[in-house]
Amino acid sequence: MATDTHSVFNWQIGREMAYPYEAPPPKKQVAWVFDINKCIACQTCTLACKTTWTAGKGQEYMWWNNVETKPWGFYPLGWDVRLLDKLGVGNWEKGVYKGKTIFEAAKAGERLVGVQPEEEDWAHPNIGEDEIAGGSVAAGDHITDVHRIWMFYLQRICNHCSYPGCVGACSRKSVYKRDEDGIVLIDQDRCRGYQECVRGCPYKKSMFHPRSRKSQKCISCYPAVGEGYQTQCVANCIGKIRVFGHINPPDKARDDNPIDYLVHKAKIALPLYPQFGTQPNVYYIPPVHVPRQFLFQMFGPGVPEAIKKYRTAPDDEKLRGLLVLFGSTDKIFTRFKVTSGEAIGYNDKGDEIVRVPITEPTYRRPFFDEERNVYRHSIT
Ligand code: SF4
Numbered sequence: 316m317a318t319d320t321h322s323v324f325n326w327q328i329g330r331e332m333a334y335p336y337e338a339p340p341p342k343k344q345v346a347w348v349f350d351i352n353k354c355i356a357c358q359t360c361t362l363a364c365k366t367t368w369t370a371g372k373g374q375e376y377m378w379w380n381n382v383e384t385k386p387w388g389f390y391p392l393g394w395d396v397r398l399l400d401k402l403g404v405g406n407w408e409k410g411v412y413k414g415k416t417i418f419e420a421a422k423a424g425e426r427l428v429g430v431q432p433e434e435e436d437w438a439h440p441n442i443g444e445d446e447i448a449g450g451s452v453a454a455g456d457h458i459t460d461v462h463r464i465w466m467f468y469l470q471r472i473c474n475h476c477s478y479p480g481c482v483g484a485c486s487r488k489s490v491y492k493r494d495e496d497g498i499v500l501i502d503q504d505r506c507r508g509y510q511e512c513v514r515g516c517p518y519k520k521s522m523f524h525p526r527s528r529k530s531q532k533c534i535s536c537y538p539a540v541g542e543g544y545q546t547q548c549v550a551n552c553i554g555k556i557r558v559f560g561h562i563n564p565p566d567k568a569r570d571d572n573p574i575d576y577l578v579h580k581a582k583i584a585l586p587l588y589p590q591f592g593t594q595p596n597v598y599y600i601p602p603v604h605v606p607r608q609f610l611f612q613m614f615g616p617g618v619p620e621a622i623k624k625y626r627t628a629p630d631d632e633k634l635r636g637l638l639v640l641f642g643s644t645d646k647i648f649t650r651f652k653v654t655s656g657e658a659i660g661y662n663d664k665g666d667e668i669v670r671v672p673i674t675e676p677t678y679r680r681p682f683f684d685e686e687r688n689v690y691r692h693s694i695t
């Protein structure tokens with residue numbers, strides 16, 4: 316373990332842990348919830364991000380948002396399995412992670428355990444796309460009691476971690492976390508392209524730009540966020556699987572804050588690889604059809620309860636209402652209320668910014684339209 320460490324509390328692993336820098340909590344912390352069950356891998360989010368923020372030569376390697384197919388999809392190649400292999404097996408006991416985080420597993424003189432991908436590893440963002448676990452689909456295959464054959468889409472952006480590996484790794488202190496909202500940025504004037512952040516980010520969301528010879532990453536659309544708008548990947552999501560907002564620590568969680576409610580109260584949204592120790596701030600509603608062991612190593616011990624609770628959504632008006640608010644507006648709503656069949660979102664000032672019915676009304680049209688003298692194939 317590195318010697319110049321500080322002890323910080325990481326609620327996602329249920330204990331104190333070592334971190335190379337002092338990490339006072341920001342005034343606010345940006346956060347996202349992605350409902351994996353609803354993603355159709357259309358990659359609209361990927362292109363929305365790309366066309367907004369990356370341009371010119373060298374942008375070919377810049378997929379700040381990507382959607383990969385698990386279990387075989389990786390961007391860059393093997394990004395998670397290589398690090399998991401280095402860290403070895405770590406057990407959880409009653410919600411506490413007993414293994415070593417990337418910071419605790421560092422050798423003397425190192426800040427963390429990292430992986431440096433080869434240039435070729437970044438060249439195939441759609442590797443493993445739509446490949447299923449369990450071999451191929453044979454004639455006559457069908458689902459019986461469990462999904463023997465499965466896959467799911469994993470939507471990935473920078474997690475704007477509370478204890479970022481990229482910040483911890485940079486010897487020039489070019490990577491920093493903003494005090495006002497916890498967004499993690501790379502100072503392009505300070506960066507010398509050493510790529511320590513690329514190696515140190517366990518999610519491989521800091522990327523080396525081959526033309527500018529500097530590292531770049533997701534900037535959480537900070538100009539839009541500052542004006543009260545959700546990030547581009549959220550606002551453009553076709554499947555309405557995403558919501559953006561701010562998260563509080565568990566002991567300050569609010570019942571009416573959408574992110575707090577999903578993460579801390581309903582506990583249906585979980586961090587990706589919490590055992591890495593960076594306390595990531597993108598939370599995932601796990602896919603209900605995937606083997607639990609696979610999900611456990613990916614999202615931690617909260618998986619069974621999260622899926623159980625998610626399945627109650629049809630009878631839980633508050634949860635269902637909040638899920639309906641996903642993708643209902645491009646503005647940030649920091650409070651929500653569900654009442655009399657409607658879900659309502661409010662901004663920080665308490666102004667209503669969106670109102671949607673929880674059950675969409677159905678209209679039935681006549682099979683034969685006398686006015687146009689035509690029959691309809693679709694009448695509802
Ligand atoms: S836009 Fe939404 S539905 Fe489409 S790939 Fe991205 S996260 Fe999935």
Ligand code: SF4
Nearest residue numbers: 473474476480481516
């Ligand atoms: S996901 Fe990676 S790049 Fe983003 S803040 Fe965390 S460690 Fe840094």
